[in-house]
Amino acid sequence: MVWSYATDYCCDDCAERFDLLQPLNTCPSCGGLLEIHYDLDRMKLDLQPEQFAAREPSMWRWHEFYPLQHAGNMVSMGEGGTPLLPSVYAGRKLGLSRLYFKNDALMPTGSFKDRGFSLAVSFAKELGISRGLTYSSGNAGASFAAYANRAGLDATVLVEYLANPIKKSMISLYGAHTAALYFESMTDITAMLERAVQELGLYQFVNFINPTRHEAMKSYAYEISQALGWKAPDVMIHPVGTGGGIWGAWKGFRELKQLNWIDSLPRMVAVQPYATGPIVRAFKQGARHAEKYGDPTQTIAQSIAADAPIQGGRRVLNAVYDSGGFAETVTNEEIIEAVQWLGHEGICAEPASAASLAALKRAVEQGIVQQDDCIVCVITGSGLKQPSIIQQAAVESELKLNASFEELNKLLASLWP
Ligand SMILES: [Zn+2]
Known part of the structure; x- marks a missing residue:
């Protein structure tokens, strides 16, 4: 059995190809982003969609679609295989x-x-890499710390000074070195990291500078298509910071289409905060390159508060344009309302995740999605990591009672007259 059908890296800019077992971040020739290629012709002959259903319900169910060569290097904690929940509240409110x-x-x-990080850390282990660095707004840093520590990889996380205290604590709890990162703009961070690749040869785990992280995000396409009976949704809505999630999912759907496992592709929708939406601004101007824009301190959706995406957000913009999708910003008020709506779905979402539902509400009002479209909103992170926003979104009960049957009886009579 073939464990992986990955063939090599190919540079987005100069199209030079590189052996997969080199520890590469960006292109050694021109500094462009590297994309991993697969032998899809052979996959088409060897693989059938039905054979995956009986495997373990994690993202590793789809290991043929990743670059890791040997199962023994897998660093896994049961990631992926998450539920695709039908809406019981927001869909009714929006007529979907x-x-x-x-x-x-x-x-x-x-x-x-x-x-x-399950994939990127596994792949780093396979390459014999013993230390690595990432920058993070919080979630990525915690994840990198946890997986790296389990793999025995020495991890350093530069965490944005704006990150909330719980996320910072999780990075330390999981055992990484960490430092608070102060900056004027994401462009400072990107320039620093690109120079560190070139001058220090330091292996990095930042989205896109690391060519493997977004490969794992392809599993969205596989899991969602499988759950829908090997059909793609009509619309997929994803919160976007650097855009590894939306780009990976788009790549996954295109692979499935090339394999003839699905017969259509979804429209990909990128969501950013109103306070800082460089990709949305570029989309509304018809551009394929996003310039620095906005103020990251002015949004509650800190996970997607990137004012200048890596290499101009070209991959994200390509996913949006090539899929016939769209890009939209949402305000803090719209995000809070979406956090409340998701509560009615049984989902405690962080603001950046709720942004996907807030954007859908706008799209319905503008008539750019249809009532019978099959729509997937991605919930990227837990609201438990940003508890102050959950407290803000919830209306706290002022009811009190002493532990006596009479008081309970009186309380219940007032609740259910
Ligand atoms: Zn190149």
Whole structure:
């Protein structure tokens, strides 16, 4: 049995190809982003969609679609395989008959980042890498710390000074070195990291600079298509910071289409905060390159508060344009309302995740999705990591009673007259 059908890296810019077992971040020739290629012709002959159903329900169910060569190097805590929940509340409010939530708040460290780090850390282990660095707004850092520590990889996380205290604590709890990162703009961070690759040869785990993380996000496409009976949704809505999630999912859907396992592709929708939405601004201007824009301190959706995406957000914009999708910003008020709506779905989401539902509400009002469209909103992280927002979104009960049957009886009579 072939464990992986990955063939090599290919540079987005100069198209030079590189052996997969080199420890590469960006292209050694031109600094462009590297994309991993697969032998899809052979996969088409060897694999059938039905054969995957009996495997373990994690993202590793789809190991043929990742670059890891040997199962023994897998670092896994049961990531992926999360439920695709049909809506019981928001769909009715919006008049949508087929709305689903892909709930990645249920992952081992509480966010969708675990898919990417399970693969990236496993692959680093395979390459013999013993230390690595990432920058993070919180979720990625916690995930990297947890997986790296389990793999015996020495991890350093530069965490944005804006990250909330719980996320910072999780990074330390999971055993990584960590430092608070101060900056004027994401462009400072990107320039620092790209120079560190070139001058220090330091292996990095930052989205896209690391060519493997978004490969794991392809598992969204596989899991969702499988759950829908090998059909793609019509619309997939994803919160976007650097955009590893939306780009990976789009790549996964395109692979499935090439294999003829699905017969259509979803429209990919990128969501960013109103306070800082460089990709949405570029989309509304018809551009394929996003310039620095906005103020990351002005949004509660800190996980997607990137004012300047890596390499101009080209991959995200390509996913949006090439799929016939769209990009939208949402305000803090719209996000809080979506956090409340998700509560009625049984989902405690962090603000960045609720942004996907807030964007859907806007899209319905603007008539750019249809009532009978099959729509998937990705819930990328748990609200438990940003408790102050959950407290803000919930109306706290002022009811009190002493522990006596009479008082309970009186309380219940007032609740259920
Ligand atoms: Zn190149």
